[in-house]
Amino acid sequence: MDASTRYSLVNRPRIYLDYAATTPLDPEVWRIMNEHALQLGGNPSSIHAEGRAARTAIEEARKSMARLLHASLNEVFFTSCGTESNNTILLGAVRDLRVRRIISSPIEHHCILHTLEYLKTQYPLEVVYLPITGTGQPDLQQLAELLNDQPGRETLVSLMQVNNEIGSMIDLQYVGDLVHQYGALFHSDTVQAVGFDQHQLSQLPIDFMSGSAHKFYGPKGIGFMYIRNEHILQPLLYGGSQERNIRSGTENILGILGMARALELAMAELDNRQEHMRAMKARLMNGLLAQVPGVTFNAIPAESSAKILSVNIPAGPRTDLLLMNLDIAGISASGGSACSSGVESASHVLSHLPIDSTAKTVRFSFSHLTTALEIDQVIEEVSRLTALKTA
Numbered sequence: 001m002d003a004s005t006r007y008s009l010v011n012r013p014r015i016y017l018d019y020a021a022t023t024p025l026d027p028e029v030w031r032i033m034n035e036h037a038l039q040l041g042g043n044p045s046s047i048h049a050e051g052r053a054a055r056t057a058i059e060e061a062r063k064s065m066a067r068l069l070h071a072s073l074n075e076v077f078f079t080s081c082g083t084e085s086n087n088t089i090l091l092g093a094v095r096d097l098r099v100r101r102i103i104s105s106p107i108e109h110h111c112i113l114h115t116l117e118y119l120k121t122q123y124p125l126e127v128v129y130l131p132i133t134g135t136g137q138p139d140l141q142q143l144a145e146l147l148n149d150q151p152g153r154e155t156l157v158s159l160m161q162v163n164n165e166i167g168s169m170i171d172l173q174y175v176g177d178l179v180h181q182y183g184a185l186f187h188s189d190t191v192q193a194v195g196f197d198q199h200q201l202s203q204l205p206i207d208f209m210s211g212s213a214h215k216f217y218g219p220k221g222i223g224f225m226y227i228r229n230e231h232i233l234q235p236l237l238y239g240g241s242q243e244r245n246i247r248s249g250t251e252n253i254l255g256i257l258g259m260a261r262a263l264e265l266a267m268a269e270l271d272n273r274q275e276h277m278r279a280m281k282a283r284l285m286n287g288l289l290a291q292v293p294g295v296t297f298n299a300i301p302a303e304s305s306a307k308i309l310s311v312n313i314p315a316g317p318r319t320d321l322l323l324m325n326l327d328i329a330g331i332s333a334s335g336g337s338a339c340s341s342g343v344e345s346a347s348h349v350l351s352h353l354p355i356d357s358t359a360k361t362v363r364f365s366f367s368h369l370t371t372a373l374e375i376d377q378v379i380e381e382v383s384r385l386t387a388l389k390t391a
């Protein structure tokens with residue numbers, strides 16, 4: 001079944017442009033999960049036939065993901081989400097690998113920043129945040145200087161591949177080479193990039209990375225981490241020693257099967273999806289430039305993720321409630337990251353960028369499902385809302 005047929009089953013009356021927050025389940029992923037839901041009743045740790053069937057299904061899923069990521073089977077570990085993966089890696093690096101300095105950036109996701117701040121209170125750890133350039137990239141010159149001052153394995157560099165709010169990216173190969181050149185360890189939060197980029201992990205100079213199925217049309221509540229063979233980390237959760245002792249708890253079998261299928265589809269359709277999203281992003285940019293005076297964009301659009309466009313709309317009488325008005329008009333976008341409280345709060349990412357503080361920033365994020373008609377409707381609606389004068 002090709003993508004257009006699969007998704008014809010999905011009813012989409014609204015215009016959803018918040019795919020960086022989460023993606024809908026691919027109907028083919030749902031089909032696989034559904035098919036196995038009533039069949040795989042055993043506990044994968046049991047040694048009887050039902051247990052063995054569940055174990056086999058999990059290991060097949062791991063095999064498929066390891067193949068797609070060019071990793072070894074024993075380097076892929078299933079977790080409940082990207083947050084858990086990142087927490088396990090950062091804690092493990094400090095507690096088990098005796099990392100004493102972490103170099104990161106102030107525009108990482110909160111699951112990195114809050115973990116670093118916590119770890120600082122518990123371990124003899126120095127955390128250094130790199131300055132951010134005007135286009136939303138960590139200052140790599142400064143990174144090289146910091147590594148040069150104090151080389152070696154007591155330093156871990158943790159930098160996200162794709163920023164979830166503005167779409168700016170780092171080149172994993174370039175940064176990983178730099179980090180390894182100085183003998184330090186490299187972790188990347190790749191939650192926004194897995195399924196949207198090739199990760200040849202056997203070749204990439206990277207020690208740890210994380211992924212989350214709900215960002216690539218898989219189910220919510222399932223993720224994975226990559227830990228290079230040579231590193232042995234202790235678990236975050238102690239218990240039954242599942243996932244080769246690093247993640248206790250009975251496995252989320254259906255989630256794992258769904259995630260593996262979602263990654264297979266994402267990688268098979270990668271080029272087409274990228275090309276389509278890039279076209280949708282360019283259409284929105286050009287349309288807004290033509291219709292909304294003074295509009296600007298964060299990150300360098302052509303060098304940032306195809307799926308994210310962060311737009312600064314000059315202040316006007318209706319811009320304060322822009323997101324709410326878009327929502328009323330049937331358009332779902334976001335102010336920055338999806339927040340757990342449901343309240344729009346100031347973005348820690350945008351605060352590091354040279355943006356006019358009165359402007360309203362909206363993140364539109366795209367899918368292979370996004371249509372040109374949807375984009376045109378969004379341009380029309382944004383231009384209508386920004387042109388409105390107070391009565």
Ligand code: PLP
Nearest residue numbers: 081082083109164189191192212
């Ligand atoms: N890292 C980044 C860059 C993200 O965008 C997100 C989700 O928004 C996460 C981590 C957390 O992933 P999860 O929702 O699976 O915990």
